[in-house]
Amino acid sequence: MMLTRARCITVMMLGLPLWGCDNDNDSRRSGSNDTDELRQFIGQQVGGLDKLTVPESNDDLPQPLLADGTPDPFFQTTEAKRYLGKQLFHDPVRTVRIRPEFGGIPETAKTGSCGSCHFGEVGSKAGTLFNFSVGGEGRGYTDAQGNFIPRRRPRTDLLPTIRDTPLYEGDVLVDALPTLTDVYERAVGSPARGNKLPDPGELVTTGRLDAIDSVSRNAPTIVGAAYNNRLLLGGFAGEPDDAPGGLNPFGHPAQENVTLLLLDAHRMLESQSAELQQIPAYERLFRDAFPEEAAEADAENDMDKLINDMTVFRATASFLRTVVTRNTPWDRFLAGDDKAMTVAQQSGARLFFTDATDGGAGCYSCHSGPMLNKQPNDPDVTGMGEFIEENFYNLGLADHPLQALNRLARSDQSFRDDGRREITEREDDAFKFRVLTLRQLKGSKNFFHNGLFTSIEEVVDYFNHGIPQGVVSGTNATLSPRFTNPRGPDAPRGLGLTEEQTADITAFIEDALFDPAFVTYDPDSTTESFQLNERDFNYSLYRPYLASLGAIDGRVISGLAEDNNDPLSRRDKGLEFLDVTDQLDTTLIQRLQQDQQQHDLYELTNSSDAVVDTHLLVIVKNLPSGTEMLNASGTTSNGNPYLRVFLKDGIISPTKRIDSKLLFGFITPPAGEPPIIDYNLQFMSGQGVP
Template sequence: MGKITAGLLCVAIMGSSGCVFDKDNKSANKTDTQLRELISDAGLTGNPAAGRDIASILDPKAQLGMQLFFSKALGGDQDSACVSCHHPALGGGDGLSLPLGVGADNTDLLGPGRERSGSVLPNVPRNAPTTFNIALWDQVLFHDGRVESLSKIPGKNGSAGAIRTPDSAPGTADSNAGANLTVAQSRFPVTSAAEMRGASFEFGNSNQTVRDHLAARLADTGAGSGELSTPDADGIAGDDWQAAFEEVYKGEADVANLISYARIADAIGAYENSQVFVDNPWKAYVEGDNSALSAAQKRGAMLFFRAADDGGAGCANCHRGDFFTDEKFHNIAMIQIGEGKGDGANNDDDFGRFRESKELKDKYAFRTPTLLNIEVTGPYGHAGAYNNLQDVIRHHLNPQNAIDDFFASALTWCHNIAQLSEVADCDALYTHAEDNTRSALTLLTDLQDKGLSKLQNISLDNAQVEDLVAFMQALTDPCVKSTSCIGQWIPDTSTTGAAGLQINAEDANMQPLLHN
């Protein structure tokens, strides 16, 4: 404790002028002095959750949200839940390059080995981001930011101003978005045919009709069209969810109208926003404990925060601040695989932020991801094309070389992607993957030539790349790797939940998913 206090005092008193640790702290050395100067210059506190009102997972609303998050009751055909792609034991994602949503052969099997109709081929075009620390985003959610705060001062988690969603036109507010970005987002997966809705449930009807029907299903009142509309035809009885909603929302509406999709989204949002995992070695270091990082992690941190012209890797140009993101969009020519979002000449490309903004500078630009807990949230990139952090770093340092390497042996790139490698003739999949990726590279090179990109080509040796990886591993909160700790965000697996629709996740060996 004495050591920590000494460090804090030093930062506070000496500020950016640097600080020489006193005799209390014999481990202080030149590296620490330099690193603390970078930390001070960047204005870091180490705690991205500071000043936020983070709900506990033990809060009844978060508990209700957890039940909903894990329940197939919200899947149109009752075969998919939020957790199908965002399991706490899989780093808040699904451990896959690209997700498999509805129609799984075994709905409880998550991660590698998950299949639809006997195939591991995904039916969703983008990598599932982690839900960990979702409460810390203030401006944009999704890889392309299609849920976003319209306010110049968005407030914590976008709670201060108007929120735009896919239900409203670009630049205009969705008046039903809810209290914050997380709640707004949770209104959409249930409307996606590939993720949760399925092909026939409320086919062709509006997003709100889908939501109303799901709420009516939980309340067992029956509403709207579709095969599951009559009470009890769906196996859900009126008392399966009613008591739980009454415990949290009693008094907000008369009992018969308590279960609405707005409240479902509100509760799911509370559960997700309780997933704050920021207690990592880096935070301890920034807060003053010089012994919290290894020598390699300190070297990696120096590279990370130093600008390229100062011998660094310039990572903090974009992965900025305590949350390691500027919440902005950049084209870094990340590898594009999968079925895409229907863009480009062959309808299998993904133009990223351009799809929303229609501005050329945003073509192939994706949101800068946070790097907290990055060790457990792979595969990486918006299409999950990279399995490890070394490859992601090399891509940033020289996209041209990385793309050449990735596609080096004509059409065998798929063998490097765990999820696809076992698919017979995977070479025949996604035949435009290379062309689409190279289109992004052409635009990136053009931006770089004009001095408009924050991504610079940088040459690092292997040892430096390993140092950067070591640094990023210091961003892991031990909770996310502990069965008992992360288990608080997983419902009791000795029950099957309301109407028996709870997903109790298992891996390809039929073993319970415990932690990453």
């Protein structure tokens, strides 16, 4: 409630905070500029700033404990397990479970990884509406400003067309089922369905083994995985095995369970170990991470005792537990840095932690704890959490477009993704999805489980209006009043914030919760980069024992490309280049010679049936002695100058054309009329230096 002007004057005279005062000289945006007061206010809202603080050491991040409070050795996070898990997460060598009888394409083996849908550049998410692992191609490219543009698409050059009519916008007619959909003789459901009664019959087809590994929800962030007792958007991972939709045969915590589920879903389970056992550097890493298992393997002369699905997912889970950010402006502000956040970000933080009934946004009621992913009153708010169902909400969202494949598989056009209900089979869980961290969302591109929101501003605006997007979920009895009527049942819908206030909340979430070191390696930061960094895979310098065992600098342990190993991804990573000279018709449309320079303008037309993508590298060969290229981007390994052309949307489509200008000059100006500078052109696609 706003204070009256008289009360505001009294408060001001007492030197108390001005938040809530309605006068001509103070706005709700500025509130109090007293950063100490703001920290005190936030601490009061959540029960102390320690409830929001991320531990500096990985050893102090949440992990399963024994009854005496010490880490359980089986699950304990160690540096050896973390490093092995990080390598495994990003290594495509494991995706070898290709089954042609279910539609798998042998040529797609070893082309995807966990990292196919989780890039550090986009907050450990996919950054695209459609998320593909095996059967997809590409990773992303940079534009002229250095922004990373994620781009992964189906391998239409390899995958067979399986229908004539698109089911959704963007359907390229090659995808049969989403990854976590199984079709049995008498039922359709998740992989858990095959282990439940009544007996569903034989498995007929499955998205776990078809031609392309696709996900029918937006790939969630990995950030803060340790702070969850349920993972995946419906809470599949961590659910007890005896739950109607549970698949947790070992009774493991969410982190180990999710890695097991995804080994199965993403073409790795039962097949990866044989590949890993052939790589000496991996054997060394497994020995370092699992010394007891190594001793058993040696005693029985059986490498399966050391390198197997369980040690793989235990190591991967250790990596997941350490994926956090520690050095955002928000973290520095909590630690006492008064200048860490801008005025707008501080205003956004105040609104974030102010109840909606008091004129704020009340975001903290679902987004508290160090990872901003829990209820503030969760007894274990700084750990994995005790609350379970309290962290799932129906926000009235529509389906992800790929759910059209599930409707087709079920022959039921009324089917909708019902979230938590798929796991619990409780009607009061219909359309509820897991609350996720708000850290590192900047640049993530797609938001919510359906991926249909493309900016943080859109998400904030959605909450501000409180009007459901989906017809079915938005009219279900489970629709949360925290979304529709956060100010109370008799108040108008939504938060009722001004445009300036929503901009401030956006600034807080987008910039104050973003840690650059998560994206770009910073040796001075306590935040680890999500992608492999210099210390991870510059083996010859930092890990010579791995280099001596065959590890190649700049690549994952197997020697393949990081994350994806298809040709387009290798070009995206600058590991190889494609000669596209024959795809382009080249026309010199203008040549000017002036001031001892030659300006050549070319029209380049894609005359092929395939796109030219990534960066176009215009390589100039056979330049005459004494001349030089003035607008060269660099020099190839053969000493030829080249121009890097950043393509609009990363491609030149068939029949489309672009212009490219090349500038030349003379190292020593010639006497008299300068001659025409002749040369040859070659065109390559790829990032990096050719």
